[in-house]
Amino acid sequence: MQSNSEKLSAKDFATDQAIRWCPGCGDYAILNSVKKVLSTLGKRKEDVVFISGIGCSSRFPYYVDTYGMHSIHGRAVAIATGTKVHNPLLSVWAITGDGDGLAIGGNHFIHALRRNININILIFNNEIYGLTKGQYSPTSQLGQRTKTSPLGTIEKPFDPAMLALGAGATFFARTTASDPKHLQEILLRAEAHCGTSVVEIYQNCVIFNDEAFEQFLGKENRDDHSVVLQHGKPLVFGKGLDKAVQWGHHELLVSTALDTAVIHDEQNLSLSFLLARLETVKPLGVYRCVQEAEYASNMDDGVKKESRKQVSELLHSGSTWEIE
Amino acid sequence: MQSNSEKLSAKDFATDQAIRWCPGCGDYAILNSVKKVLSTLGKRKEDVVFISGIGCSSRFPYYVDTYGMHSIHGRAVAIATGTKVHNPLLSVWAITGDGDGLAIGGNHFIHALRRNININILIFNNEIYGLTKGQYSPTSQLGQRTKTSPLGTIEKPFDPAMLALGAGATFFARTTASDPKHLQEILLRAEAHCGTSVVEIYQNCVIFNDEAFEQFLGKENRDDHSVVLQHGKPLVFGKGLDKAVQWGHHELLVSTALDTAVIHDEQNLSLSFLLARLETVKPLGVYRCVQEAEYASNMDDGVKKESRKQVSELLHSGSTWEIE
Amino acid sequence: MKTTLEHIIILFSGDSGDGMQLTGTQFSDTSARMGNDIATFPDYPSEIRAPSGSVFGVSGFQVHIGAREIYTPGDQPDVLVAMNPAALKVKLPLLKKGATIIINDDAFDRSGFKKAGYEVSSLEAIGELKNFKLIHAPITSQTERALEAIDLDNKSKRRCKNFYALGLCYFIFSRDPNLTKAWIREKFEGKDALVNANIAALEAGYHFGETIEASISIYQIPEAPLEKGTYRQINGNTGIAWGLMQAAEASGLDLFIGSYPITPATDILQELSKHAGFGVRTFQAEDEIAAICAAIGASFSGALAVTTTSGPGLALKSEALNLAVMLELPLVVINVQRGGPSTGLPTKTEQADLLQVFYGRNGESPVIVLAASRPGDTFAMAFEAARLSLQHMTPVVLLSDGFIANGSEPWRIPDLREEYHHIPIHLAQASEEDFKPYNRNLQLVRPWAIPGTEGMQHRIGGLEKDFETGDVSYDPENQEKMVEVRAKKVSMVASNIPEQQVEGKTHGQLLVISWGGTYGAVRTAVKRLQVQGHEISLVHLTYLNPFPKNLGPLIANFKQVLIPELNKGQLLRIINAQFHCEAKGYHKVQGLPFTISELITAFEKELKLVEYAKQ
Amino acid sequence: MKTTLEHIIILFSGDSGDGMQLTGTQFSDTSARMGNDIATFPDYPSEIRAPSGSVFGVSGFQVHIGAREIYTPGDQPDVLVAMNPAALKVKLPLLKKGATIIINDDAFDRSGFKKAGYEVSSLEAIGELKNFKLIHAPITSQTERALEAIDLDNKSKRRCKNFYALGLCYFIFSRDPNLTKAWIREKFEGKDALVNANIAALEAGYHFGETIEASISIYQIPEAPLEKGTYRQINGNTGIAWGLMQAAEASGLDLFIGSYPITPATDILQELSKHAGFGVRTFQAEDEIAAICAAIGASFSGALAVTTTSGPGLALKSEALNLAVMLELPLVVINVQRGGPSTGLPTKTEQADLLQVFYGRNGESPVIVLAASRPGDTFAMAFEAARLSLQHMTPVVLLSDGFIANGSEPWRIPDLREEYHHIPIHLAQASEEDFKPYNRNLQLVRPWAIPGTEGMQHRIGGLEKDFETGDVSYDPENQEKMVEVRAKKVSMVASNIPEQQVEGKTHGQLLVISWGGTYGAVRTAVKRLQVQGHEISLVHLTYLNPFPKNLGPLIANFKQVLIPELNKGQLLRIINAQFHCEAKGYHKVQGLPFTISELITAFEKELKLVEYAKQ
Ligand SMILES: Cc1ncc(C[n+]2csc(CCOP(=O)(O)OP(=O)(O)O)c2C)c(N)n1
């Protein structure tokens, strides 16, 4: 759907709307990266659609000059499904938060993954409900104190990677708003993937859950507590590149034995699943990417298989009779 | 909550309602097994609650003389959650179908598992919508022809085990209505588990999806195409006990090397997940069983921690003043 | 000697496995082709397969055939075919006094009576039967005998007994058995044994009729004076599916349906799933919310988008329907009503979702509301729903019900090039300089700019938006203006729909206002009273929001208004509030349609009151 | 010299970060403790944190204090505190002509004007200001100076400027600053620098007042004649939370709340989540459907079960609410209305969910409907909702709105042992021989048999059930009976609620009927006209379904009925349909409450019309 006319820059994708996120919010970085990626991809504005639910993150479509819909809470993925199935040529992005996408929108999330519809789902995960001012979400940490859990939550969070893989995801990646370069790489991969692409983006909510990701991604910690996944490359990390992820007894461990480092394989489901279970180190990058039958194009093939029929034929088919 | 008075028999749990399933329906066997298990457990009728959604399977509560609710489509688990959280002493069973529990009820399913609420979820999986007369469900096979997929579906089914594990299940078991003995064993295990127990029961719908499980469970096939899981025991099966499940390159394989058979371990998440991915052989039994914090009792502890306060204290707390 | 009848109602009934639906369909097809007008109504058991011979396993199919126009499957059957005691037990109370009952003697043995829960075990012991004419036929055994020579297992032979019963009825009602024979040949092509067996059973039944001719009455029903044309049978759900498909063709759009199965609406989804070749995309969603949301998404990208459901599903869709109202996108919502509240009586009919459709959303949220009246108008009404939605860029809810959905009628196939050929859509003009998504035309309709169209990128959403720019706006006065503009836009649809027709005089004593699936019964009752000289007229509404412009004046022309509904007075509340009148209601909430006779009684009573008040 | 005032309205406004909510709260607390009656209303920006100095970052807090009873936060402020140009820009249009504006001069520099989007960059250039009295105060710089000696960083010092502003206001309105000083000491206990800084700022502001005393007016507002007792401030959401807790205590049950956050209802969930010590179980569900379903499940197992939400969430709950109607279990649904339709104006107020509450479900599905009128009656109304739900075993919807939810008032703490001590519940008697779950008493209420109770196992569900046995029933007449019995049960609640009070004469020219959060404004407007001798009376409804028994007769006593609502006429439709009357409506849908003056104008106009019609 790329056109040959002159390429647009990231700026060309801006709208005239005043942006209403808090100063310092992680959402800004995501917005900039997405615009950048759209221009890198050489997308025409009219061929791109952003559909969001409700939440701070879901204000996103107002700020990108493509087609867009700011819909209702939790339904971005369901709506995006219809948009894509009707017109598979569009590049369709569902923008959602950890509340929007995984609490109220959880069912649409897992079913989209099952069907493998070629849309990109970006989950802005700040581990909190931002717009409603600070209640816990399904990704808030066990024990986290929030406005609705004054003594700490008693529910364990989802790991979005595990949930997605359990639902049959063909593409799952994790990245962070604090590293725009990595984020952009991942967004390019997501758009390239034919099937449902889930990109979980750690996004800091400075107001209600500041520094939620410090443990893994803070300046001090990130070298020793995050590892970048690259297909075919060993999972080595650490300030002095001195740590590696290892196969344990059917789980993954961290040690200093660099030469037995696990080689990342985006098609090894069991590896992807275990990566999500690592506790002291957070893998960033594409956990899984496999090619499987895609829903919207299969539907389209069904519709286009034969030449278009006329309803009048149908009305006259089967058993009819004349009255004269 | 067991009482010391005389033990009830399976028959004692019957109601006076005429049972309205089709002759030959797999639901009968499940009903009988559940009644049997209740009597084995020595449950008092009044301490047990069955809550179902809508579907053929969901008529279940009418046939068991305990407390019961035949609710609305997809919501059995959400309702059961409230019942259990308010009174953790009750034995609460959610009865659901593959449509009720995994299509419309999918969100409640994954969130119950995340919270780990001590209820038993029985999924009567016939891979079809029975009550509405034969449309495909989220567990129908890819390509299956049904009333709404005259040319075969284009969506890949959920594997309920994978979905459950991805959502954080602490107990998942798979069994079949065609083997009441195994079914009963599993039901006993489910009730014993403190946390959300998911039991997926293959149940044949003679009318709209007859013989759906023949490939694995038919008389001819079942020895060579199903394997019974037992914690700590090797995964050996086959007519002549000549086949074994093996570790492959991070996936499971079937071969004849009996001595390298995988030893089943209900606490090995990666194994549980891979078991669900086996294609030619269907594991029956407890895929996973681990002990984790349980929601309803934690909530109860929070409520009972201190002695009960009076609202009048609250009204007079903080900033008040007198007008005389 | 043959008695000639104006019309007759026949009810075929037996066990779920007895093939009564097929028998009824054949009988009505043959009758239609012989030039009668007909209306039919199947009545399935709510269990998928109940125990054989039990009362809740009884399956019925009612056929009303006539030499004049037929509007309903009829109140009280004149003839009952009872294949077993359970069927007799369930259906006997419905029959007209003196009706004829054709009894399959073979099934009325001790075990049959017992399974049906009869305390007696012989027909003689059933006192009420004295009031009826019984025709005894050993249907099962005769069928077996007739098929002796055919190479088929006994079970299969016994399953042919419905054709024996059909043959007997064909003789009694002077129907041509050849049409059914042709059907059998086609249906079982290649399976000779089955062809032969079924035809043999049919003939045997027919001959049995000849044999007993002397002792029974034989009827004929002349052709009805129907409009010239090509006809077919149609039921309400199929009519809706096809009407939507035609609307897609007429608007040059592809049809998208997002749906989740629910009785009695599922058939629409099932029908549409067969028609990918017509550009139809069927999306069976994970739940009702996803179904309507996917339809909204498809509408955004330029489909004629539809979602189908029944009451409980509509409740789930209400939040998203409200979004569609805000977005001002076309969307057709089909709601096939069933018995409520909650799960209620899912296989029965009711008209109790009207208020939900009008008011079941937060805030001020007007939608266009239409209602089908009979299987034969569903095609037209579905087309109309799509037309209004596309022309006015706003959701339309089309109400049907279980009675219309499953009922069927002969339907004159319209000439699509004449009657349903073109729906103009309101696409944004590429030439527009400064495109604004909420820039309205004189009908207050905004333009539709579809993703993929260059230069018209825009954002829409559920927050209130500025009247001028369409951007999010929290301005108080703007909100009031937008609430009003959405209401006005819907009310202006009144200029794009026909004026309300009146059946009868346009003024007088009593005006009956009805809507939806009660049309046949209400119309018949009103006509009968008109023939008797009463000053009674009928307004049957198919446009419910907005109402036709002339409805208010019409109401004012009558002394009294009476609104019969299968609910507790829903249209009544709306009409009384809107027109400040004191209409009365007549209500029934039994999961069943009105009978003509109960309506006549009610109307007569009301007429008397009006007369009395005059004095 | 001090001028004595009957009442005055002060609006504190500034940037989100300026602490205006705190300032307003302190001012109103102090006033309440000094014996004034008060009403307050906060107005937050809809963004979490808007850019500083921008118009959409303006945060306001309006306080109405009086020497007589105060019913609303007031229409047009007499005094505005404007901490920056954006605040001035946004709030200026709301002020009473001639109002006083206290200006923080330091913030009105070139950059301040620019951030606010002013084209000018000095106060002199703003023509309208001529109509107002300006008090200039260099609030920011003076605060900094006053705090020079204190060991605190500059940013923290500047943040004390709201206390400077507060001190100035305390002087102008003769408030006692000691109460706030005590509050500061408590609040910042252990942080001496902060205690000293804030107190110093407060005192500096107060002294600044003394300094400029000669050039400004000073006011005092005498004590209001309030009922004797212990008072506290309460807002609508807290009142509801506490009322529910008291209902649990009074019924001997544990409170269960299943909820999903949504503005403006979230605070109720947040408040209840603090009170596990009172036996409250808060379940934050994955969505609104799960929230109400969990509540239904908890009700089944014997909780006082509640779910809280706002319009869009209520739409999602409708299917499950219908189930609760069928089950006949107690359930309290709190709906805090906001601006609609769809996402609408989530932070604004509206009364447009009434029809949704009445009719937003499939089938005939009556619920009890109550509405709170002001922050001070929320405790009572929440208790009442729970009482009726428990006594009548059926869902109750209590309506509140954003205005009530966030507004606050002094509230006399009731003596719970006297007024709210006991709710009898309808538990099944263990002695009952042949327990039947739908065996009704004279009020048509079924018994509540809670799991765990021996011998009373039973099954309930959403399918229609037999009147006698409670088993599933498809019987047509039974369905009609059950539909009627559910309706009758709800209508019989009328005997368990007080008769409607009238404010004014019980007959006359004009009857105003209002409901919900408009009470204060409507009441004030009616009272003023009554004082002027007009024949106008007020019926403010808190029971909406069923209506109080005497409502019909009351309506009949007046020439004309006028129904002001913050919607397009929802109660109006219900009243007109139910009482066959021709009430008129007065509507506003701007996300804002009524002003008293617009109501007076509307009522006067209507009174004239009635007069005119008489002639
Ligand atoms: C039906 C409905 N329920 C609830 C809400 C209130 N609501 C709006 S956004 C939100 C949660 C947002 O959290 P998340 O998706 O994580 O987005 P964030 O603000 O953190 O970016 C909630 C509960 C709503 N608008 N609609």
Ligand SMILES: Cc1ncc(C[n+]2csc(CCOP(=O)(O)OP(=O)(O)O)c2C)c(N)n1
């Ligand atoms: C809100 C709502 N949507 C749809 C339905 C219709 N419906 C009833 S049962 C069912 C599916 C049942 O399938 P499953 O859960 O697999 O149960 P089974 O009948 O196969 O045991 C559907 C779609 C309904 N009753 N309510």
Ligand code: SF4
């Ligand atoms: S509240 Fe949090 S997520 Fe929302 S805009 Fe502010 S910083 Fe971002």
Ligand code: SF4
């Ligand atoms: S339709 Fe299928 S699932 Fe339902 S009762 Fe019959 S056999 Fe069982």
Ligand SMILES: [Mg+2]
């Ligand atoms: Mg979030």
Ligand SMILES: [Mg+2]
């Ligand atoms: Mg099923």
